[in-house]
Amino acid sequence: MFPLMKLFSSNKTAYLALLLTFSVILFFTLDLFLGSVHIPFKNIIAIILGETTEKESWRVIVLESRLPKAIAAILCGSALSVCGLQMQTLFRNPLAGPYILGISSGAGLGVAIFIMGLSFLGVSTANTSLFANYGLIISSVLGSLVVLAILLSIINRLKDIMTVLILGIMIGSVITAIIGIIQYFSHDAQLKSFILWTMGDLSSITTGQLKLLAPVVTIGLVLSFMVSKSLNAYLLGEDYAKSLGVNVKKSRIVIILITSILTGSITAYCGPIGFVGIVIPHLARILSNTSDHRILIPLSILLGINVLLIADIISQLPGLEQSLPINSITSLIGIPFIIWIILKNKKITNLN
Amino acid sequence: MNISSLSIGYDNNPILENINLVSNNGQMIGVFGRNGQGKSTLLKTIAGLLPPIKGQFNYEEIDTLSLSEKERSKLMSLVSTTQTDVGGITVKDFIAFGRFPYTNWLGINKEKDYQEINNAITLCKLEHLSHRNYDELSDGEKQKVNIARAIAQNTPIIILDEPTVHLDLINKVEVFKLLKELVNSLGKTVIISTHQIEYALQICDEIWLINNNKIEPLTPTQIIDNDKLKDIFNEDIISFDKASQSFKLK
Numbered sequence: 001m002f003p004l005m006k007l008f009s010s011n012k013t014a015y016l017a018l019l020l021t022f023s024v025i026l027f028f029t030l031d032l033f034l035g036s037v038h039i040p041f042k043n044i045i046a047i048i049l050g051e052t053t054e055k056e057s058w059r060v061i062v063l064e065s066r067l068p069k070a071i072a073a074i075l076c077g078s079a080l081s082v083c084g085l086q087m088q089t090l091f092r093n094p095l096a097g098p099y100i101l102g103i104s105s106g107a108g109l110g111v112a113i114f115i116m117g118l119s120f121l122g123v124s125t126a127n128t129s130l131f132a133n134y135g136l137i138i139s140s141v142l143g144s145l146v147v148l149a150i151l152l153s154i155i156n157r158l159k160d161i162m163t164v165l166i167l168g169i170m171i172g173s174v175i176t177a178i179i180g181i182i183q184y185f186s187h188d189a190q191l192k193s194f195i196l197w198t199m200g201d202l203s204s205i206t207t208g209q210l211k212l213l214a215p216v217v218t219i220g221l222v223l224s225f226m227v228s229k230s231l232n233a234y235l236l237g238e239d240y241a242k243s244l245g246v247n248v249k250k251s252r253i254v255i256i257l258i259t260s261i262l263t264g265s266i267t268a269y270c271g272p273i274g275f276v277g278i279v280i281p282h283l284a285r286i287l288s289n290t291s292d293h294r295i296l297i298p299l300s301i302l303l304g305i306n307v308l309l310i311a312d313i314i315s316q317l318p319g320l321e322q323s324l325p326i327n328s329i330t331s332l333i334g335i336p337f338i339i340w341i342i343l344k345n346k347k348i349t350n351l352n
Numbered sequence: 353m354n355i356s357s358l359s360i361g362y363d364n365n366p367i368l369e370n371i372n373l374v375s376n377n378g379q380m381i382g383v384f385g386r387n388g389q390g391k392s393t394l395l396k397t398i399a400g401l402l403p404p405i406k407g408q409f410n411y412e413e414i415d416t417l418s419l420s421e422k423e424r425s426k427l428m429s430l431v432s433t434t435q436t437d438v439g440g441i442t443v444k445d446f447i448a449f450g451r452f453p454y455t456n457w458l459g460i461n462k463e464k465d466y467q468e469i470n471n472a473i474t475l476c477k478l479e480h481l482s483h484r485n486y487d488e489l490s491d492g493e494k495q496k497v498n499i500a501r502a503i504a505q506n507t508p509i510i511i512l513d514e515p516t517v518h519l520d521l522i523n524k525v526e527v528f529k530l531l532k533e534l535v536n537s538l539g540k541t542v543i544i545s546t547h548q549i550e551y552a553l554q555i556c557d558e559i560w561l562i563n564n565n566k567i568e569p570l571t572p573t574q575i576i577d578n579d580k581l582k583d584i585f586n587e588d589i590i591s592f593d594k595a596s597q598s599f600k601l602k
Contacts (some may be wrong), residue, residue, distance in 0.1 A: 218590060229459040235438045239401050244455040244505070245425030291440035294458060 013288045020302035024074075027309035031070040035316055036330055037061055065203065068210055072202040073308040075217045076270050079262040081304030082224045084277025085296055086255050087283070089231050091165045095338075098263040100254070101151060101164075102171035103144045105179075107267040109142025110197065111136060112179045115194045116186035136197075137209070140268030145173055148260040152253065165169075169343075199325030200271035202312055213269055220262040221301060227254060228293035230286060273308075273327050275334025280304045282341055306337035307333070353377050353541065358407030360397045361556055367393050368562070373569045375558055377412070377508070379548045380535045382543040382552040385562030386584060391545040392433075392513055394562070398543070399511045411509065411541075425453035428509035429502035433517055436498070437487060442495050444482045447472055450504030472504040476530060492523035499527065503534065510534065512544040520549065524548060528555050549581070550598050 032044055039058045047053055047062045080098060087096040098104055114135050151164065151173065158164055183191055205213070230251040233241035242248050266273070284299040285291065311330050316323040354374040361367040375381060384389045384576045396402040398409045400417060409416050416424060431449065437523040438446075450472065451465040461469070475484055476496050481489065486497065495515060502510050512531070516524040528548070534540045534556050546552050552559070553572040561568045561575065563584050575581060581592040585599070 005409055059404060113563070226457065229455075229457060232459065233449070236436050236449060237434055237439070239396075239432055239434060240430065240436065240449075242401055242421055243399060243425060243428075243430035245422040247421050285440055291438055292445070 011017040013290070013299070016287060017299060017302060020163055020299070020306060024302060024305050024309070026308060026338075027313065028070055028074070031073065031309050031313050032062065032066050034313055035061070035066060036321060053149070053335040064207065068205050068207055069202045069312065070309065071210055071214070072205045072270060073312045074305045075201065075213055076266050076273055077304035077308030078221060078301040079217045079266045079304075080273060081280035081284075082221055082274040082297055083259045083262050084279075085281035085293070085300050086224060086227075086231065086259055087277070088281055089234050089293065090252065090255050091162070092234070092237070093165060094282070095278060096165065097275075098259060101168035101259070102175060103145050103168075103260050103263050104267050104272050105172040105175040106143040106147030107140040107264055108143065108146075108261060108272060109175045110139035110141070110146075111197055111268075112182050112194055113143075114139035115197065116190040126308075137268045141264050144260055144264030144267065146259055147175075148256070148264075149217070151256065190304050193266060196325075197271045198327070200327030200330070202270055203323060205269050209269055213265055215263050217262060220258050221297075223254075223258050225294075225297050227258070228297055229295040230290075258342060271327065273330055275330050275338070277309060279334045279337050280307060283337075286341075353411050354409075355398070356410070358397070358409060360393050360402070360407075361405055362402075364405065368565060368567060371407065371567050373560070373567065374555050375560075375569055378535065378539045379543045379557035380532055380542045380544070380555065382556035382559045383543065383562065384549060384552070384559055384584070385545075388563075389562045390559040391562060394567070395511055395513045395543065395545055396561075399428060399430050400502075401430075422453060425505070425507075427507055428511055429505035429507045431495075431498050431502050431510070431512040431515050433514045435491075435494070435518070437484075439485070439487045440481070441486050443478060443484050443486055443489070444469065444473070445484075446486045446497055447478075447500045447504050448551075449508070450501040453465060453505065468504050468506055472500040475503055475533070476500040491518040492520060495519060495523070496527065498528065508539075509541045509543065512542070514545055514547065516548055525551065528552070531555075553597060 032048075033039075033041055037058075039062065043053050043058060044062055047059050048067065053059055061168050083098040084096070087098065087101070088094060090096075151168065154164075154167065158167075184195070186194075230241070233244050233246045236244070238248050280300050280303050281296065283303050284296050287298055287303075288295055290296065307330075308326075311326055311333065314324070314329050315326050353376070356372050358370045358371040359366050360371070363515055371394075371602065383391050383394065393402065397404050398416070400419070400421070404417060411427065414427070416427060419427065448465070448469050449581060451468060452459065454465060455461060473479055476499060477495060478493075478500055481493060481497070486494065489497065495518060499512070499515065502512075510531075516527050519527065528551050531542050531544065535557070537543050544552070544556075553575065556572060559570050559572060559575055561570055561580060561584070576594055576597060578590075579592070579594075585592065589602055590599050591602060592598075
């Protein structure tokens with residue numbers, strides 16, 4: 001731990017990290033506490049500790065709805081924020097995020113084919129919930145992997161990383177067009193369930209799915225931190241990174257692989273959740289006033305978790321029978337923030 | 353240090369073919385040539401940024417072009433024309449990038465690394481700037497910080513591609529003097545491409561002259577005495593005056 005402490009160039013950043021850790025605990029607790037059904041706080045604690053409670057329905061709500069949803073928010077917030085940070089540095093573009101490479105779109109295409117396309121073949125996905133559940137995940141991961149495979153096969157032949165970025169946007173547009181065609185020809189019921197998926201949903205995740213998602217995200221985040229030195233070198237541009245001993249080709253592939261797996265798995269389970277990946281890294285840079293990834297990665301994780309927990313709390317404000325789509329909330333928080341950065345703060349040009 | 357049967361260029365579209373030359377280490381080498389003659393391509397190739405079409409660049413028996421990035425980064429450092437503009441980093445931390453090849457996976461600097469960083473700061477006389485933010489500096493200051501970063505990398509070879517291009521007169525001369533000092537006091541080999549021919553002739557030990565798809569190693573005296581610059585620079589509008597060792601407009 002001692003060398004890690006050296007990284008915090010100022011006490012300010014260390015205090016900020018501490019503060020954010022406390023607020024994660026606070027918002028996590030609030031997220032468990034708030035909801036359409038009122039459950040006393042001490043009962044929630046008792047349920048989580050595995051003790052018996054007065055009402056069986058409370059136990060079900062906490063353990064099978066609220067707790068998985070809060071954990072999903074934590075995984076989502078941390079994974080998407082770190083992906084955005086890595087993309088912004090790798091592509092030296094302040095507006096890069098997990099979406100820009102077309103990886104999320106690929107996941108979307110997989111899901112679109114699964115939800116809407118299969119009915120053409122006469123396969124009904126409505127009745128078999130188990131099949132639907134796993135099919136959704138598999139098709140989403142497959143979709144993002146296909147885009148990833150296309151990108152990786154081309155990436156070493158391209159000298160300029162900006163070309164890769166443009167290619168990602170092109171792939172995304174083509175996929176959106178294909179999804180549009182599938183939507184046009186599909187039935188109302190399937191169309192609705194696909195649209196619901198695109199709105200993003202933390203609540204559909206089950207404990208069983210979390211057991212797979214949590215280790216994948218944790219490994220991805222640890223690997224991200226381990227490549228932070230290469231990411232720092234990328235700040236100077238690829239030529240300088242190379243002259244400082246970074247194997248540019250290898251680390252480029254490693255960074256893109258980490259990002260795709262994180263984005264692909266999160267998108268499969270929670271749907272596309274927008275703007276977290278773009279906004280959080282900027283927030284981390286502004287608050288810490290540094291470009292050092294060894295600080296930015298932990299800070300982005302903490303900020304991302306906070307923001308997603310807040311978004312989830314907003315989505316289920318008391319008085320509302322149903323929860324609001326989380327993607328709309330992150331967009332409503334995120335877009336004004338991006339505009340504010342562009343207009344007010346020149347920090348966005350930091351990356352050039 | 354020798355270059356043998358080296359062909360350089362992009363995608364089998366050679367710019368310079370079959371370069372063969374031998375030079376001494378520990379001197380300041382200037383690379384002269386008109387735009388598009390291949391100065392940058394040559395420097396990028398020997399710095400390992402661009403794969404050669406064929407051939408070798410050997411330094412003390414080491415075939416540098418077959419080294420890994422990591423190994424090469426301990427042998428040569430680079431300062432290019434590319435303007436790096438990165439925010440949220442102090443001058444000192446920017447110079448610390450030079451220690452990258454030597455630090456562990458997390459990039460933690462040790463006592464030795466701090467010594468090298470401070471040494472580079474002192475040599476480049478950047479003490480007064482070391483706690484400023486890099487993106488607040490002027491172009492001239494940035495270039496000096498970049499050179500300090502290369503010095504902190506502490507490599508036997510330093511390659512600079514037109515390092516003085518954005519600088520005013522005083523800054524240009526300061527950079528040349530600083531590089532010469534590195535050669536004289538630390539025995540570095542400095543390879544620098546430049547259009548500042550008049551200063552370079554005064555300060556370089558050797559010139560690699562690129563003209564008509566050929567490259568020729570010469571001493572500054574040979575260049576002046578044999579009117580070598582006449583071939584390169586169009587006589588109708590400008591000429592090199594031997595006596596004053598400077599260009600005169602016609």
